[in-house]
Amino acid sequence: MSSSYGRYHSESESYAPSAPEQPPHSNYHHTSSSNYHYANVNSSTSSFPAGTPQEVIRSFQMVDRDGSGFIDERELQQALSSGFHHFSLRTIRLLIFLFRNPHQPLSIGPKEFAALWSCLGHWRGIFERYDKDRSGKIDPLELRDALYGIGYAVPGSVLQLLLSKYGDGSGRRVELGFDSFVECGMIIKGLTDKFKEKDTRYTGSATLSYETFMTMVLPFLVSYD
Amino acid sequence: MSSSYGRYHSESESYAPSAPEQPPHSNYHHTSSSNYHYANVNSSTSSFPAGTPQEVIRSFQMVDRDGSGFIDERELQQALSSGFHHFSLRTIRLLIFLFRNPHQPLSIGPKEFAALWSCLGHWRGIFERYDKDRSGKIDPLELRDALYGIGYAVPGSVLQLLLSKYGDGSGRRVELGFDSFVECGMIIKGLTDKFKEKDTRYTGSATLSYETFMTMVLPFLVSYD
Numbered sequence: 001m002s003s004s005y006g007r008y009h010s011e012s013e014s015y016a017p018s019a020p021e022q023p024p025h026s027n028y029h030h031t032s033s034s035n036y037h038y039a040n041v042n043s044s045t046s047s048f049p050a051g052t053p054q055e056v057i058r059s060f061q062m063v064d065r066d067g068s069g070f071i072d073e074r075e076l077q078q079a080l081s082s083g084f085h086h087f088s089l090r091t092i093r094l095l096i097f098l099f100r101n102p103h104q105p106l107s108i109g110p111k112e113f114a115a116l117w118s119c120l121g122h123w124r125g126i127f128e129r130y131d132k133d134r135s136g137k138i139d140p141l142e143l144r145d146a147l148y149g150i151g152y153a154v155p156g157s158v159l160q161l162l163l164s165k166y167g168d169g170s171g172r173r174v175e176l177g178f179d180s181f182v183e184c185g186m187i188i189k190g191l192t193d194k195f196k197e198k199d200t201r202y203t204g205s206a207t208l209s210y211e212t213f214m215t216m217v218l219p220f221l222v223s224y225d
Numbered sequence: 226m227s228s229s230y231g232r233y234h235s236e237s238e239s240y241a242p243s244a245p246e247q248p249p250h251s252n253y254h255h256t257s258s259s260n261y262h263y264a265n266v267n268s269s270t271s272s273f274p275a276g277t278p279q280e281v282i283r284s285f286q287m288v289d290r291d292g293s294g295f296i297d298e299r300e301l302q303q304a305l306s307s308g309f310h311h312f313s314l315r316t317i318r319l320l321i322f323l324f325r326n327p328h329q330p331l332s333i334g335p336k337e338f339a340a341l342w343s344c345l346g347h348w349r350g351i352f353e354r355y356d357k358d359r360s361g362k363i364d365p366l367e368l369r370d371a372l373y374g375i376g377y378a379v380p381g382s383v384l385q386l387l388l389s390k391y392g393d394g395s396g397r398r399v400e401l402g403f404d405s406f407v408e409c410g411m412i413i414k415g416l417t418d419k420f421k422e423k424d425t426r427y428t429g430s431a432t433l434s435y436e437t438f439m440t441m442v443l444p445f446l447v448s449y450d
Binding site: 154155157158161162187188191192195199204205206207208209210211213214215217218219220221 | 413436438446
């Protein structure tokens with residue numbers, strides 16, 4: 001069965017994309033009091049999970065100037081600029097779409113921010129593994145391996161479609177920066193997670209009604225352009 | 226069976242979206258000689274179907290300045306501006322993606338242009354039917370009926386997702402111009418046609434492998450942004 005099953009995820013990583021990696025154990029005792037502080041300010045909102053690094057909390061609080069406990073796309077873009085990369089608004093919107101709390105569709109709270117940050121940290125490690133010359137870009141041939149590294153076994157035909165997005169039409173090979181890699185990876189993650197929800201027996205196939213198909217796919221087309 | 230089958234297409238129209246409506250019968254005898262002229266200039270490319278109105282041929286030729294027999298996205302945008310509407314580049318790219326000849330992925334030839342023009346003419350008629358006050362916009366509540374008019378029975382949940390794209394987040398109702406209506410309609414058309422290819426027995430459901438699902442959906446995410 002395993003030979004016919006189009007595995008979604010690589011075995012080399014036990015990373016389950018819908019359950020982002022736990023942040024590294026933190027020795028910052030301030031974290032607990034920050035959590036309580038946030039919980040007091042906005043008791044109805046999420047708070048940072050125990051062990052969230054101070055760096056993550058600071059990045060969030062720095063852009064959440066009105067102290068509302070939520071940050072919007074511009075604020076998220078700023079917050080990630082310091083820790084990771086200046087992402088395009090398109091990538092930011094995709095991140096919000098995939099990490100948001102369904103009850104707070106347009107913004108990100110502490111819990112969602114911590115999960116997003118952790119995921120990006122993991123992906124950056126993979127990206128850097130392939131950016132051997134530290135140019136800040138990876139070769140398209142390495143994209144497949146890098147996606148495998150973050151947990152996705154992407155078929156060649158699917159990879160071709162992804163790469164066509166980043167070409168300039170001249171046939172010249174285009175290298176991918178971290179923003180593009182994150183965008184690629186998040187598109188793959190999002191669609192694959194949706195498909196998996198319908199393939200509960202992990203057969204590699206799913207039977208979808210027309211309505212289910214459309215409601216799975218449309219948010220990717222309309223939510224983040 | 227018909228009660229459980231999620232029909233894709235309304236019965237009120239026999240319009241089969243993958244076979245655009247024939248252009249109205251033309252009395253312009255010049256048409257034939259124009260076809261032959263085009264066929265002589267570029268014998269390897271498509272030519273205008275017999276009966277293509279002069280207006281359509283003229284619109285194409287006016288922007289195909291190098292006489293190559295193909296027009297790109299900017300030229301298509303110009304050509305449609307005169308006959309229909311100034312469409313956004315996003316809508317233009319979606320039109321090219323859906324109407325192009327698979328062997329000429331980035332541009333539109335005479336045959337494709339004639340089909341596209343005909344489809345837009347049909348859709349404009351439907352749009353105008355609902356734009357009773359001639360404001361150039363339709364009410365979101367009418368979008369469902371208008372989509373039904375162009376041949377698609379869109380489930381309410383899917384409609385909600387579509388409409389979320391055009392809101393400004395304030396909850397205030399946004400009306401849709403012809404550009405937005407075409408964009409909506411083309412997204413619905415494109416995804417529905419793809420799904421139908423896999424539901425050959427018209428059951429309203431399709432069994433898709435992971436790879437098939439991804440290759441069906443990704444072009445909508447990467448080809449036309």
